Amino acid sequence: QLQLHESGSGLVKPSQTLSLICAVSGGSISSGGYAWSWIRQPPGKGLEWIGYIYDSGSTYYKPSLKSRVTISADRSKNQFSLNLNSVTAADTAVYYCARYGGSGTYYFDYWGQGTLVTVSS
Amino acid sequence: EIVLTQSPGTLSLSPGERATLSCRASQSVSSTYLAWYQQKPGQAPRLLIFDASSRATGIPDRFSGSGSGTDFTLTISRLEPEDFAVYYCQQYDGTSHFTFGPGTKVDIK
Numbered sequence: 442q443l444q445l446h447e448s449g450s451g452l453v454k455p456s457q458t459l460s461l462i463c464a465v466s467g468g469s470i471s472s473g474g475y476a477w478s479w480i481r482q483p484p485g486k487g488l489e490w491i492g493y494i495y496d497s498g499s500t501y502y503k504p505s506l507k508s509r510v511t512i513s514a515d516r517s518k519n520q521f522s523l524n525l526n527s528v529t530a531a532d533t534a535v536y537y538c539a540r541y542g543g544s545g546t547y548y549f550d551y552w553g554q555g556t557l558v559t560v561s562s
Numbered sequence: 563e564i565v566l567t568q569s570p571g572t573l574s575l576s577p578g579e580r581a582t583l584s585c586r587a588s589q590s591v592s593s594t595y596l597a598w599y600q601q602k603p604g605q606a607p608r609l610l611i612f613d614a615s616s617r618a619t620g621i622p623d624r625f626s627g628s629g630s631g632t633d634f635t636l637t638i639s640r641l642e643p644e645d646f647a648v649y650y651c652q653q654y655d656g657t658s659h660f661t662f663g664p665g666t667k668v669d670i671k
Binding site: 487488489490501503504537539541546547548549550552553554555 | 563594595597599605606607608609612618650652653654658659660661662663664665
């Protein structure tokens with residue numbers, strides 16, 4: 442059974458960089474044609490797609506976040522990460538990692554439990 | 563960017579009743595690109611429906627999806643106590659980007 446687990450700093454100061462890791466178990470991020478995604482949810486609000494990285498290493502980001510976001514993968518550790526720089530209070534959210542099935546499928550079928558990141562001085 | 567609008571914002575119903583949730587897109591979306599999720603408080607979203615009408619693994623048959631073009635519907639035929647939650651639609655725009663709708667909360671009347 443595929444499992445995803447987010448970890449990282451729960452408190453980030455304004456203007457600094459938010460960094461999260463998603464550890465994947467029960468499957469490899471390097472195979473299967475899947476893409477590994479980040480999605481966030483501000484408290485009491487809806488879901489916002491951030492971006493994803495394919496097993497090939499190609500990345501795609503939400504246009505409005507593209508200038509601040511980097512998603513990368515560490516295949517030796519079977520994990521992928523999110524860096525979001527120049528954060529403000531508007532970046533406070535629960536951050537989820539999720540698997541996207543890749544070409545031919547257009548949905549997120551496995552999700553982590555989410556981790557709350559608060560941006561505050 | 564394709565914008566998804568969900569209605570109603572909140573649906574107050576009793577167990578056993580039928581729930582009909584709407585998702586409208588600002589431009590036409592391929593049925594293959596439309597999915598629905600259920601989210602309960604403190605939990606991650608769970609995939610319910612993909613390709614607009616296909617149930618995900620383990621999803622009861624009281625959940626069904628339909629629609630095409632710009633109008634899609636999620637129907638819960640008879641609400642069970644565990645179905646009271648927030649439901650989101652999600653679309654893929656064909657150019658590697660995704661968006662979610664704002665959600666419909668189904669609560670107990």
